[in-house]
Amino acid sequence: MISLAVPAIYSLTSQFSSATTHARAPPRCACACVPGRQGAEQPLASMEAEQAAAAAVAAEEARRFRWDAFRSAPSEPQREAVRGLSPKLPNRCRALMARLVCLPPPPQDGDRDGDGDDETLGALLAFWVKAMKPKRADWLLVLKELTAMESPLLAQVLEHALLEDSFEANVRDYTKLIHIYGKQKLLQKAEDAFHAMKSRGLPCDQVMLTALMDMYSKAGDLTRAKEIFKEIGLLGLPIDKRVYGSMIMAYIRADMLDRAEDMISKMGDQQIVAGKEVYKALLRAYSYKGDSEGAQRVFDAIQFAGIVPDTKLCALLVNAYCLTDRINEAMIVTRNMRSAGITPCDKCIALILGAYEKVNRLEGALAFLTELEENGVIIGQEPSQLLAGWLRRLGVVQEVEQVLKDLAVDRKNTLEVDRKNILASDRKIKRRSKSKRSFASSLQHK
Numbered sequence: 001m002i003s004l005a006v007p008a009i010y011s012l013t014s015q016f017s018s019a020t021t022h023a024r025a026p027p028r029c030a031c032a033c034v035p036g037r038q039g040a041e042q043p044l045a046s047m048e049a050e051q052a053a054a055a056a057v058a059a060e061e062a063r064r065f066r067w068d069a070f071r072s073a074p075s076e077p078q079r080e081a082v083r084g085l086s087p088k089l090p091n092r093c094r095a096l097m098a099r100l101v102c103l104p105p106p107p108q109d110g111d112r113d114g115d116g117d118d119e120t121l122g123a124l125l126a127f128w129v130k131a132m133k134p135k136r137a138d139w140l141l142v143l144k145e146l147t148a149m150e151s152p153l154l155a156q157v158l159e160h161a162l163l164e165d166s167f168e169a170n171v172r173d174y175t176k177l178i179h180i181y182g183k184q185k186l187l188q189k190a191e192d193a194f195h196a197m198k199s200r201g202l203p204c205d206q207v208m209l210t211a212l213m214d215m216y217s218k219a220g221d222l223t224r225a226k227e228i229f230k231e232i233g234l235l236g237l238p239i240d241k242r243v244y245g246s247m248i249m250a251y252i253r254a255d256m257l258d259r260a261e262d263m264i265s266k267m268g269d270q271q272i273v274a275g276k277e278v279y280k281a282l283l284r285a286y287s288y289k290g291d292s293e294g295a296q297r298v299f300d301a302i303q304f305a306g307i308v309p310d311t312k313l314c315a316l317l318v319n320a321y322c323l324t325d326r327i328n329e330a331m332i333v334t335r336n337m338r339s340a341g342i343t344p345c346d347k348c349i350a351l352i353l354g355a356y357e358k359v360n361r362l363e364g365a366l367a368f369l370t371e372l373e374e375n376g377v378i379i380g381q382e383p384s385q386l387l388a389g390w391l392r393r394l395g396v397v398q399e400v401e402q403v404l405k406d407l408a409v410d411r412k413n414t415l416e417v418d419r420k421n422i423l424a425s426d427r428k429i430k431r432r433s434k435s436k437r438s439f440a441s442s443l444q445h446k
Helices: 012-032 044-062 076-083 089-100 117-130 134-147 156-162 171-183 188-198 204-220 222-236 239-251 257-269 276-289 294-302 312-321 327-339 346-358 361-372 381-396 397-425 439-445
Strands: none
Touching: 076 089, 076 346, 076 381, 089 134, 089 294, 117 156, 134 156, 171 188, 171 204, 188 204, 204 239, 222 239, 222 346, 239 257, 239 276, 257 276, 257 294, 257 397, 276 294, 276 312, 294 312, 312 346, 327 346, 346 361, 346 381, 361 381
């Protein structure tokens, strides 16, 4: 009998089998003592020893397996996790999940060879399969719960499930395991899972190869990513938007931005549009390098692809211009944003103020802020703090405080005038007086 070394796990079924063994023992002994039945009489002492051994095995099994007993008292987080399990879980799945939650996590380095906790997990799963006879739906429910709680045991449980006939493993299951290993940067384990799938005769499709290519891309292995890309073409598998996107991301991570642009152009020739995240990654790469021309090319390509730029994409383009001290072009970007109905974000404003400070052009910065305020753009916390720090370094703190006081009085008077006008015109809304001064314009006059 194979010993499943799971301490303090009990089972009602094992207790039932133990009672059955004791109940059937006397008839066996009585039959063995009848002379002439087998041609030879077995010694009574030998039969009693056999019965004692069977009873000991049953007792040992009953002692080891019990679902409602734990090696040590569960901690409060573990109890909370058990209480948070889905109420739709069948009892067989809930019993396993309660034990999995209370198991210690695997080592962080991914090396589980010779680890006793891993043997405990394997034994627990083996006994669950033997006792509960799960189907594929039960396995999937357990894996879904482990995924929802981001359990570190997910990969180990999936590994064990792939070896069980009741799981009925397919290519997508191996793809999921490779994806998990890819996120953990365990390339060797992912490759082992891939070879295990091929050894079982399961077909290798485009989704599986794309997952491998994406894994090598994130690991910085451009050579292996290119090999997988070529293999997809040689196998006659479709090269779709996802495949191209994974290869483009590999070129971007390898800082081969021109090759990435060429592949996007190739996609356009085949009437395939790259995803927004791919364009954003390429634009970010050009922006952080300070390549304003490359950033502008990608920004134009985004609009040609029918993708409406948002504030984050515009901020990347503004950053590219600011890093090369092309402040006028950066301001044109913010004006185009306003024309398109997009309010410049605090990041864009702060980038332009930082570029003005870099070239020590306070007057230009104040004119830029005045233009924004006149167009109804509210200056947020980030650019305000940047401007305050700049003015403090210039030693004009007292002038700033005086301007703030004057501006507060001016706004109070303006509000009073507006209130009187509203009451005089039967509460009709009128525009505020054009004599109202903004903070930036007041600083400019100072």
